[in-house]
Amino acid sequence: MQPEEVDAARDAALAAIAAAADLEELKRVRTEHAGDRSPLALANREIGALPPQARKEAGQRVGQARGAVSKALAARQQVLEAEHEARILVEETVDVTLPTDRMPAGARHPITTGSELIADIFVAMGWEVAEGPVIEAEWLNFDALNLGPDHPARTMQDTFWTAGEGDAESGVVLRTHTSPVQARTMLSQEPPIYVVCPGRVFRTDEYDATHSPMFHQVEGLAVDEGITMAHLKGTLDHFAAQMFGEGITTRFRPSYFPFTEPSAEVDLKCFVCRGVGSGDSGAPCRTCRGEGWIEWGGCGVVNPRVLTACGVDAERYTGFAFGMGIDRTLMFRHGLSDLRALFEGDVRFTTAFGSEL
Amino acid sequence: MKAPVSWIKEYVDLPADVTTEQLTDRLTDLGLKLEAIHSAADAITGPLVVGQVLTMDPEPQKNGKTINWCTVDVGDANGSGDPQGIVCGAHNFQPGDLVVVVLPGGVLPGGFEISARKTYGHVSAGMICSARELGLGDDHEGIIVLPADAGKPGDDAFEVLGLREEVIEFEINPDRAYGLSMRGIAREAALAFAAPYRDPALRDVPEPNAEGYPVVVDDPVGCPVFVARTVTGFDPSASTPGWMVERITHAGMRPISLAVDITNYVMLETGRPIHGYDLDKLQGPIRVRRAVEGERMTTLDGNERTLSPEDLVVTDDSGIIGLGGVMGGETTEMSRATTNVLVEAAHWDAVSMFRTGKRHKVSSEAGKRNERGVDPTICPAAADRVVELLVELGGGTAGPGVTVVGSPPERASIKISDDLPARVSGIDIAPETVVDNLQAIGATVDADADGLTVTPPPWRPDITDPFDLVEEVVRIVGYDQVPSVLPREAAGRGLSRTQRLRRRIGRTLAGAGCVEVVSFPFAGDATFDALGLPADDVRRRTVPLANPLSAEEPAYTTTLLPGVIKAAARNIGRGAPGVALFETGTVAFPVDRGPAPIYGVDRRPDPAELEKLFEALPRQPLHLAVVLAGERERAGWWGEGRDAGWADAIGLVRLLGAELGVTVEPRQANRMPWHPGRCAVLVVDPSTGSGTPVELGHAGELHPQVCAELGLPPRSAALELDLDALMAHAADVVPGPAFSSFPLAKEDVALVVADDVPAAAVEAALREGAGELLESVRLFDVYTGAQIGEGSKSLAFALRFRAPDRTLTESETSAARDAAVARAAELTGAVQRT
Numbered sequence A: 001m002q003p004e005e006v007d008a009a010r011d012a013a014l015a016a017i018a019a020a021a022d023l024e025e026l027k028r029v030r031t032e033h034a035g036d037r038s039p040l041a042l043a044n045r046e047i048g049a050l051p052p053q054a055r056k057e058a059g060q061r062v063g064q065a066r067g068a069v070s071k072a073l074a075a076r077q078q079v080l081e082a083e084h085e086a087r088i089l090v091e092e093t094v095d096v097t098l099p100t101d102r103m104p105a106g107a108r109h110p111i112t113t114g115s116e117l118i119a120d121i122f123v124a125m126g127w128e129v130a131e132g133p134v135i136e137a138e139w140l141n142f143d144a145l146n147l148g149p150d151h152p153a154r155t156m157q158d159t160f161w162t163a164g165e166g167d168a169e170s171g172v173v174l175r176t177h178t179s180p181v182q183a184r185t186m187l188s189q190e191p192p193i194y195v196v197c198p199g200r201v202f203r204t205d206e207y208d209a210t211h212s213p214m215f216h217q218v219e220g221l222a223v224d225e226g227i228t229m230a231h232l233k234g235t236l237d238h239f240a241a242q243m244f245g246e247g248i249t250t251r252f253r254p255s256y257f258p259f260t261e262p263s264a265e266v267d268l269k270c271f272v273c274r275g276v277g278s279g280d281s282g283a284p285c286r287t288c289r290g291e292g293w294i295e296w297g298g299c300g301v302v303n304p305r306v307l308t309a310c311g312v313d314a315e316r317y318t319g320f321a322f323g324m325g326i327d328r329t330l331m332f333r334h335g336l337s338d339l340r341a342l343f344e345g346d347v348r349f350t351t352a353f354g355s356e357l
Numbered sequence B: 001m002k003a004p005v006s007w008i009k010e011y012v013d014l015p016a017d018v019t020t021e022q023l024t025d026r027l028t029d030l031g032l033k034l035e036a037i038h039s040a041a042d043a044i045t046g047p048l049v050v051g052q053v054l055t056m057d058p059e060p061q062k063n064g065k066t067i068n069w070c071t072v073d074v075g076d077a078n079g080s081g082d083p084q085g086i087v088c089g090a091h092n093f094q095p096g097d098l099v100v101v102v103l104p105g106g107v108l109p110g111g112f113e114i115s116a117r118k119t120y121g122h123v124s125a126g127m128i129c130s131a132r133e134l135g136l137g138d139d140h141e142g143i144i145v146l147p148a149d150a151g152k153p154g155d156d157a158f159e160v161l162g163l164r165e166e167v168i169e170f171e172i173n174p175d176r177a178y179g180l181s182m183r184g185i186a187r188e189a190a191l192a193f194a195a196p197y198r199d200p201a202l203r204d205v206p207e208p209n210a211e212g213y214p215v216v217v218d219d220p221v222g223c224p225v226f227v228a229r230t231v232t233g234f235d236p237s238a239s240t241p242g243w244m245v246e247r248i249t250h251a252g253m254r255p256i257s258l259a260v261d262i263t264n265y266v267m268l269e270t271g272r273p274i275h276g277y278d279l280d281k282l283q284g285p286i287r288v289r290r291a292v293e294g295e296r297m298t299t300l301d302g303n304e305r306t307l308s309p310e311d312l313v314v315t316d317d318s319g320i321i322g323l324g325g326v327m328g329g330e331t332t333e334m335s336r337a338t339t340n341v342l343v344e345a346a347h348w349d350a351v352s353m354f355r356t357g358k359r360h361k362v363s364s365e366a367g368k369r370n371e372r373g374v375d376p377t378i379c380p381a382a383a384d385r386v387v388e389l390l391v392e393l394g395g396g397t398a399g400p401g402v403t404v405v406g407s408p409p410e411r412a413s414i415k416i417s418d419d420l421p422a423r424v425s426g427i428d429i430a431p432e433t434v435v436d437n438l439q440a441i442g443a444t445v446d447a448d449a450d451g452l453t454v455t456p457p458p459w460r461p462d463i464t465d466p467f468d469l470v471e472e473v474v475r476i477v478g479y480d481q482v483p484s485v486l487p488r489e490a491a492g493r494g495l496s497r498t499q500r501l502r503r504r505i506g507r508t509l510a511g512a513g514c515v516e517v518v519s520f521p522f523a524g525d526a527t528f529d530a531l532g533l534p535a536d537d538v539r540r541r542t543v544p545l546a547n548p549l550s551a552e553e554p555a556y557t558t559t560l561l562p563g564v565i566k567a568a569a570r571n572i573g574r575g576a577p578g579v580a581l582f583e584t585g586t587v588a589f590p591v592d593r594g595p596a597p598i599y600g601v602d603r604r605p606d607p608a609e610l611e612k613l614f615e616a617l618p619r620q621p622l623h624l625a626v627v628l629a630g631e632r633e634r635a636g637w638w639g640e641g642r643d644a645g646w647a648d649a650i651g652l653v654r655l656l657g658a659e660l661g662v663t664v665e666p667r668q669a670n671r672m673p674w675h676p677g678r679c680a681v682l683v684v685d686p687s688t689g690s691g692t693p694v695e696l697g698h699a700g701e702l703h704p705q706v707c708a709e710l711g712l713p714p715r716s717a718a719l720e721l722d723l724d725a726l727m728a729h730a731a732d733v734v735p736g737p738a739f740s741s742f743p744l745a746k747e748d749v750a751l752v753v754a755d756d757v758p759a760a761a762v763e764a765a766l767r768e769g770a771g772e773l774l775e776s777v778r779l780f781d782v783y784t785g786a787q788i789g790e791g792s793k794s795l796a797f798a799l800r801f802r803a804p805d806r807t808l809t810e811s812e813t814s815a816a817r818d819a820a821v822a823r824a825a826e827l828t829g830a831v832q833r834t
């Protein structure tokens, strides 16, 4: 092959490579211009038959031409492969707005997650979570808490009693508050005691939008040397701020509970109007009914009689206790108008809370 | 307790600029909690006028009721001066009576608009009002009949009834029984504003003498003081003056007759319940004693009562004439003909009052005060006040006799250190303030080197302990003075292991698409019948309630399934295509070791006593129930949906097992409410557990009859587990796993076994036969059909082998596979399919 023919074959090959539009075509070009039967391959084969002098020169020329073709092929191959892959990705595009809810979502109940939120606030302060049975000894539910058989307050709580043998009384009730857990804690461990007791309680209330025969309470108990009402106030203020936001505090009003003396009602500064009682429009706040404060629960200094009945040295230790309704707290925190929504089991209600609590 | 503001102010000179809101704010701060401020006028729009009944014609109706067609003179209030025709359903009045009439155009509480309307064949132009219709109380027994001197027809009834008066309703706590009287409320108001106070019970009373009505008290503990006075020549036709009617009505009671109204008025004024007897009906001396078992009497509410030896009774020669301090008897009741009255002002033991009230289910204004504790020193004054009013308003003559039997019980004093209020409250309270505040509530205080000796005032029977005095001191200092201080940081141990595991179980189930519900744990035979439980099923043995809310569900439940099933059916009924619900909670099984003892409270029960107490309680394990009903996976662009089935229920149990590190094994079982062929009992693998298999509960498809009965879609599935048992087996410290990174060798085998051979048994045999080189075995297909033959099934297993230290050779792998198959053949009769 003449040198001009070699150059022409090379140029033809490079042009064909550059013109190959896809990998298929490039494969054809490769066979045609770099395959065994391609002009340059044939030229290469001819070199052996040349005289030694011409052989070197021709070899060099053909070799260079084939090198250039092979390099161009590789480069083009890379480009076309990249284009191909990119096109596949484009073709594989899906509609990401399609539904993906093959398995419906589950959820835990707001009473559960709310109780855990409360427990976590106290655990972070170094308190522990105490628990006890729902069906409880009358002595622990009443007597040990300074609610003797003739205590007028015993009628304030309409109690579910379990039936005894024949006409006999069983001495066993569905606990009317979680306070027996406090008694159990004091009976089983030495002070210092710092516990919260969330749990389910029962009273013989008719079931309506704001009453339920079963509801949930959280109570707290601290027994230590030098405990005062100030510690009670500090603890509840901290609790209120964690649960409802910075700046939300509590206030006390005198009240009466047999197990505490002095006793107080706890009001929570309204977390919606922040104590003002009205919104921007001037209309009364719906959460606190314009009061600026929300009744939250009861509290007080543990009555020394309770300490004594539970084996705590009332000369050495003092304590405070508090309690509030979890269901009620959820009701005003979330603006629920009907308590029964908590116990109906409608999944639309429960799933709505998500992970907020 | 409702208190008209004008009545309170009769005994306390409040600063003139104090508003009712300021008064109630301060009283609330002191412990007399404001419930509401009422002014009846706020809820009523006139015209509301005095009317005089001219005629009334009773007209019996087809519905059995009799209505009265009345004409009523309302003066010029109706514009015409003609009598107003009004239909009235009440019967407690007669022509000539003054009544309260709301004319057309008026609006009564609750937005009840009055117009002239046709009813019972007449045009009734207005309404004759009852106290309840005007928002003055709950009394709906009849209309208000005004005293004869109350006014004239057409007068503004707002004024006559004092409807513009503000009435404060207090919530009185049990320890503040003194707040059940104007005397007590006014005293607190005086304390609140440091205002001058006049005690209505502080009056000169005549000395006791021997001429009084004879009274004998056999039980001075039950009745420490009994005062009797008499009034003769009382005019039974005298009516109660308007101001008294008004005050009694505002206080929430109903005017009855002058003599009765006076006793109620004095009770409201002083807090001391008074009983009046018709003196002419009394026979012989009055005697106070305990009843004899089985004695009977009829109280003035008409109920015959069988008495207990704990009841205190008042008797005369005729027998029992009153249930002391609780309710009088019928035989000596004052009537509209009574002219001679015996006034009883007696102090009764509060505990006895409470028990009698509870035993006989009597709730009265008198009983409410007597059982909470009344000032025992004011009996003579209260009786004297009643006598005074009977004489003044009823024209009677006070009898010369004054009977006083007994004397108020001695009041124990209380020792208190003068720094105790500061130590308990955390407020800096000076010793002088402590003394001042205790004196301000009426206590006598003696200070010496040991501290203070305090004698509480007689109207405060609730104060018995040093901490009671602390509350008194601190409430006057002000609860708003309590500083806010966090206690020291406690050295808590965080959540307990079971608390952490419970959270984990809940999150796992929610992650698996289950929604938590909270149900009431009450059940009964009907509940268990619906689940198809056999008669001897252990779940039918419940802890019964003595006072269940519903006769249908008279016991605490033994299973959580009814609650979740009910909630699932409700969701399905509301249109949900499918639902997965779970609930955790305790159930109860009786232990028959009752009754639970009641101990004293002066010391801690000893360990044996406590043990006895705890043992008497029902066993209350924590359960989990899940129900999976209808669609479990939705249909969509990805393909078909899928309904829940037995495998989902068992799968959830295995999932929980995996979360807690417990190997849970299902075994074929038959237990209601599950399908007899599609129910598993879940046991904890004995090899990882305590050695003997522990049953955790059951899972599977619900029985078709149960689904149909309870409104669930067919093939709904459920599980119920004892979570206490599951958590008891949760893995503790898990040793870190060691695994090999040499190549994996795969062998699949298909084994034919009889239909009734459980897959798990074949798998266990393979595992056992394969030896140490086996890494895992998993069943990946089940085939039945012609190629296998009747009564058999083919199970395909993927065996995976790996050595810790080398690459396995082909011959090693096939030898292990053959050994596995051989063991399966030996134990389960498996034949390898080729």
Ligand SMILES: [Zn+2]
Pocket (backbone or CB within 6 Å): A270, A271, A272, A273, A274, A275, A276, A277, A278, A285, A286, A287, A288, A289, A290, A291, A292, A293
């Ligand atoms: Zn608000």
